[in-house]
Amino acid sequence: xxxxxxxxxxxxxxxxxxSGGTRVLIDCGFGLxxxxxxxxxxxxxxxALTAILVTHEHADHVGGVPAFAGRHGIAxxxxxxxxxxxxxxxxxxxxxxxxxxxxxxxxxxxEITPIPVPHDAREPTQFVLGDGAVRLGVLTDLGVSTPHVExxxxxxxxxxxxxxxxxxxxxxxxxxxxLKQRIAGRLGHLDNGSSAALLGRIxxxxxxxxxxxxxxxQNNTPAxxxxxxxxxxxxxxxxxxxADQAEGFGWRDL
Numbered sequence: 001x002x003x004x005x006x007x008x009x010x011x012x013x014x015x016x017x018x019s020g021g022t023r024v025l026i027d028c029g030f031g032l033x034x035x036x037x038x039x040x041x042x043x044x045x046x047x048a049l050t051a052i053l054v055t056h057e058h059a060d061h062v063g064g065v066p067a068f069a070g071r072h073g074i075a076x077x078x079x080x081x082x083x084x085x086x087x088x089x090x091x092x093x094x095x096x097x098x099x100x101x102x103x104x105x106x107x108x109x110x111e112i113t114p115i116p117v118p119h120d121a122r123e124p125t126q127f128v129l130g131d132g133a134v135r136l137g138v139l140t141d142l143g144v145s146t147p148h149v150e151x152x153x154x155x156x157x158x159x160x161x162x163x164x165x166x167x168x169x170x171x172x173x174x175x176x177x178x179l180k181q182r183i184a185g186r187l188g189h190l191d192n193g194s195s196a197a198l199l200g201r202i203x204x205x206x207x208x209x210x211x212x213x214x215x216x217x218q219n220n221t222p223a224x225x226x227x228x229x230x231x232x233x234x235x236x237x238x239x240x241x242x243a244d245q246a247e248g249f250g251w252r253d254l
Contacts, residue, residue: 001131003158005248006030006038008140008213013061014248015138015160016042016049019131022108026053026127026138027061028068035068042251046072051097051107054078055141056124057086069093077107079114081123101125115152117142120187128152134254136160140214143188145198154202157254158209160243161198163225164189170219189214192228199232207233209252211241 006014012029016039023044028035036046052074054062062082066089069076075095083090083098090096099105101123104113111132114125119141126139126149137153140162153159170180170191182188190198195212210233212225222244226237233239243249 001134001136001254002251003136003160003254004042004251005160005211005213005243006035006042007245007248008243009215009217009245010060011245012064013140013214014038014064015243016044017110017129017136017138019129020109022050022110023048024051024053024107024110024112024129025049025074027055028052028064029060029062030064032064032067032071035064038248041247046074049074051075051077053107053112053127054082054086055126056119056121057082057089058121058141061141062086062089066090066093069095077112079123079125082121082125085122113152115139115149117149118144118146118187120182128156134158136254140164140189142190143184143186145190145194145201150198150202153198155206157206158211158252159199159207160211160213161195161229162190162214163192163195163212163220163228164214165191165216165219166221166224167191167193169221169224170216173219175218183216183219189216192220192225195225196228196232199229204233208254209241210239211243211249211252213243215242215244217245 137156
């Protein structure tokens with residue numbers, strides 16, 4: 001099992017998870033050509049994808065899904081609430097599949113465990129993906145953690161974890177006050193300290209990879225995100241990976 005990012009941030013998101021002959025793309029917030037180019041960087045063609053999993057209906061996660069899935073005949077999966085909220089986007093697609101956000105399901109060689117999360121969307125989910133031997137937790141776009149989130153992520157072999165903003169940088173930014181409230185609120189995004197605290201509450205004994213994701217380009221820095229997560233794990237800062245907007249990150253094996 002391995003995973004890689006096409007890019008992560010407010011301008012577009014995409015994460016590929018592969019096991020055996022199954023390749024799932026979690027979200028697609030990029031245009032047709034850009035998505036194909038980013039996949040090619042990983043040595044993949046669009047037709048190699050088995051499915052696209054959608055976390056929620058915000059444009060930086062779902063914006064590129066309809067055109068890309070339609071062009072290449074790829075199945076799209078989302079929670080029933082997400083599909084209802086984005087129904088107009090998926091008109092005309094042949095293979096759109098809904099799932100219960102509290103029930104695990106399989107796509108090929110991958111078992112998908114959805115995680116309901118607090119975020120300002122209809123029925124947003126994040127995921128743990130496994131192949132029976134190892135498990136990858138993907139957690140971005142939530143305002144606060146929950147006991148269910150932490151129970152589901154405990155014991156994962158790798159985590160892609162939101163570190164969206166530094167509270168001090170956000171407070172001092174020129175963002176309008178309502179936007180600051182939204183980002184830092186219970187239905188917004190995790191700050192560095194909250195993500196670090198989450199790590200302190202779960203079983204991290206099996207972790208081989210931790211990647212900080214969905215960093216704000218205005219209100220965070222890779223150094224700040226790395227420092228917070230490294231302190232929580234008691235590891236060196238260079239062990240923490242970064243999923244950036246332009247490049248994402250290359251393949252990581254489990």
